[in-house]
Amino acid sequence: MAYTTINKSTVHFNTKLYTGNGSTNNITGVGFKPDMNWCKTRTSGGYNHAVVDIVRGVTKIIRPNLIQPEATFTNALTSFNSDGFSLGADSNNEHNKNGDSFVSWNFKAGGSQGSSNTAGSINTAYTSVNTTAGFSISSYTGNGTAGATFGHGLGAIPSMVIVKKLDSGGANRNWQVYHGSLAASKALELNGSGGSFTAGNRWNSTAPTNTLFSLGNADEVNRNTSSYIAYCFTGKTGYSKFGTYKGNSDTDGAFVYTGFKVAFVLLKRTDGGDSWVMLDNKRNEFNPTNKRLLADSGGAETTVTEADFFSNGFKLKQAGGLVNGNGNDHIYMAFAEAPLVGTNNVPATAR
Numbered sequence: 001m002a003y004t005t006i007n008k009s010t011v012h013f014n015t016k017l018y019t020g021n022g023s024t025n026n027i028t029g030v031g032f033k034p035d036m037n038w039c040k041t042r043t044s045g046g047y048n049h050a051v052v053d054i055v056r057g058v059t060k061i062i063r064p065n066l067i068q069p070e071a072t073f074t075n076a077l078t079s080f081n082s083d084g085f086s087l088g089a090d091s092n093n094e095h096n097k098n099g100d101s102f103v104s105w106n107f108k109a110g111g112s113q114g115s116s117n118t119a120g121s122i123n124t125a126y127t128s129v130n131t132t133a134g135f136s137i138s139s140y141t142g143n144g145t146a147g148a149t150f151g152h153g154l155g156a157i158p159s160m161v162i163v164k165k166l167d168s169g170g171a172n173r174n175w176q177v178y179h180g181s182l183a184a185s186k187a188l189e190l191n192g193s194g195g196s197f198t199a200g201n202r203w204n205s206t207a208p209t210n211t212l213f214s215l216g217n218a219d220e221v222n223r224n225t226s227s228y229i230a231y232c233f234t235g236k237t238g239y240s241k242f243g244t245y246k247g248n249s250d251t252d253g254a255f256v257y258t259g260f261k262v263a264f265v266l267l268k269r270t271d272g273g274d275s276w277v278m279l280d281n282k283r284n285e286f287n288p289t290n291k292r293l294l295a296d297s298g299g300a301e302t303t304v305t306e307a308d309f310f311s312n313g314f315k316l317k318q319a320g321g322l323v324n325g326n327g328n329d330h331i332y333m334a335f336a337e338a339p340l341v342g343t344n345n346v347p348a349t350a351r
Contacts, residue, residue, distance in 0.1 A: 006336075009260070009263065010031045010032075010263075012032070012108045012130065012132070012133035013240075014032070014263075015104070015263065016029055016106060020093075020095070021098055023088075025088075025096050026087075027084040027085050027104070028081075030085070032083070034084070034085060035080070035109035036053040036137060036231070037051070037077060037105075037106050037107075038050070038105045041097055044100055045298065049094075049295065050062075052076075053137050055114065055137045056070065056166070058077050058085075059072050060072060060166075062164050065294075067173040069167050075088035075091055105278075107135055109135055110127075110128035115127065117152070118151065119149075124140045126138070127153045129154065131154060134234035134239070136232045138152060139228065141228070142223045142224055143222065145217060146215075147214065147215075147216075149213060150213055150230070157234060158178070159179070159233055160232075160233045160333055161177070161178040162176070162178075163221050163230045165223065165226055169223055171219060172220050174191055175189055176189060177189065182331070193275045193276075195271050195272045195274075196271070199216075201216035202221055203221075213232065237259060238260050239260065239335065240335050242333050242334075245316070247320075247324040249324060251319050253307075253316025255313060255315045256314050256332065257312060257313040258312065260337070261309070261310070261311045262334055262335075263337035264281070264335045265280075265314060265334045267306075268332075271328055274328075275297060277293075278294070278295055279291070279307060281337055284309075288308055290304055305318060306321070311338075
């Protein structure tokens with residue numbers, strides 16, 4: 001994991017809560033101009049997650065819980081702003097349903113659409129990259145060739161990559177996830193609850209390098225002439241971490257050391273079928289962290305005591321369930337509220 005001197009994590013990642021009004025809605029307090037926004041209503045079931053990014057443009061929506069291709073909505077998220085984002089009337093109610101409570105997870109990439117990365121055998125159309133925070137967004141067109149590569153721009157080996165096919169071509173459109181703790185022959189699907197599976201045609205059974213990410217010839221990641229978006233992450237000491245843990249089905253569950261005060265975690269069982277669990281420090285300002293959304297479900301937020309967030313990691317608290325089954329293997333993606341001790345020697349405090 002690369003070293004970073006980020007002392008204020010919230011200038012690169014921040015969770016923002018807001019209330020929908022079904023009309024023009026200016027959301028401030030993010031702390032930076034986002035380059036990717038992932039939002040979900042907490043209140044109403046049956047409404048999808050929605051992801052918008054600067055590379056594809058703010059009117060283009062993809063939904064992590066669905067296989068559907070990219071859709072265009074001119075009245076949903078209408079702009080990224082210096083301290084947040086603006087919303088329109090949102091006829092689909094995924095960003096701004098009147099009276100609903102929403103959560104948005106906001107990421108900083110390069111601050112613009114970026115430019116083509118020509119390092120791989122596939123030139124990206126655009127790559128927007130934040131090397132400080134270890135996050136890049138790349139759009140590319142598949143060539144159907146096993147062993148194709150694209151340049152991710154991180155300057156470090158990716159710890160996790162999420163790929164989504166944007167068009168309706170081919171039979172398979174599931175979201176694909178690479179995680180560095182799994183073999184390069186393994187993949188997960190973000191829109192499904194299944195465990196990891198062996199599929200050499202996803203990443204060509206080839207681990208990424210500090211410049212290139214490898215693709216197989218599966219429709220989901222590299223169908224000839226189809227369009228794709230890839231969200232690439234690499235761990236940064238004191239800011240982000242990607243790893244594994246084993247559950248014990250006990251309310252005194254495993255403690256996962258991150259080296260920072262936790263702001264957000266995404267958790268997934270890999271040796272069997274359980275949903276992707278999303279927890280953060282804004283929906284729960286104090287322990288226990290029990291406000292849960294599932295990345296692969298359009299359901300409303302539920303209350304389940306899953307974990308405690310600490311100044312240096314998180315501890316599993318559910319006796320079994322989705323994130324702490326006895327002997328079950330899990331992966332995680334975690335981002336910081338603050339480093340355990342930053343370069344300014346200010347320690348993080350417990351919750």
